[in-house]
Amino acid sequence: MPESSRLNGSSSGVQLDFVEREATPRELMRLSIQLHLSELSISNTVSVLERLGIKRARSTIHNWVQKANLQPTTGSQPDHVALDETVIQLDDQRYWLYAAVDPETNKFLHVKFYPTRTTALTEMFLSELREKHDVQDAVFLVDSAPWLKAALHHLGLRFRYEKHGNRNAVERLFKEIKRRTTQFGNCFRNADPATAETWLQSYAYCWNQLI
Secondary structure, eight states: OOGGGTTOSOSTTOOOTTOSSOOSOHHHHHHHHHHHHHTOOHHHHHHHHHHTTOOOOHHHHHHHHHHHOOOOOOOOOOSEEEEEEEEEEETTEEEEEEEEEETTTTEEEEEEEESSOOHHHHHHHHHHHHHHSOOTTOEEEEOSOHHHHHHHHHTTOEEEEOSSGGGHHHHHHHHHHHHHHHTTSOTTTTOOHHHHHHHHHHHHHHHHHHO
8 A cells, every 4th residue: 555545534434432531532532543553653653642732651542442443344245255364473373364355445354363274263254254244146266275265165155266366455455464563563462362353353444444
């Protein structure tokens, strides 16, 4: 994504239903969440708030992102779905980020975090995807991973092996996620899997809003 586009878009879609007693104006909370998810480190987000006359701790920004619990919106009916998974490191532990992407719009449809990759977990991911979107008639674009093909076959979903082409959509988004999570040095250091998953789902929501 070009540098100039990462901070465009409105933050008005960020819901703050979790807010009860918070002194920070809601629009600045929304802006802080969007700035952090789209480009800035938490420290730099704190600096932006300070320039606006608001002093908040790094942990406060982190808690806003976690409590907002953002998710990619539902209700899409894509013709194709690029499906893949990639490794995300939490300290010395490897986890797997599954993602389904609409290659026509370059938007995330669903993301989920698992401690391993198996056919059973892939079926779980696909079942959640079907609950959120109308993908029954979509063609899934996959690589040679046997667990992806086996799960799609078992659920009666159409798929096609595609090394490049439209399946590159999910590879591009994985590349951007890895750039974002390593840019400020071990973004998920000391994070538990649930915290990392919430951040990644929130990132997917933000990406969808900005493209």
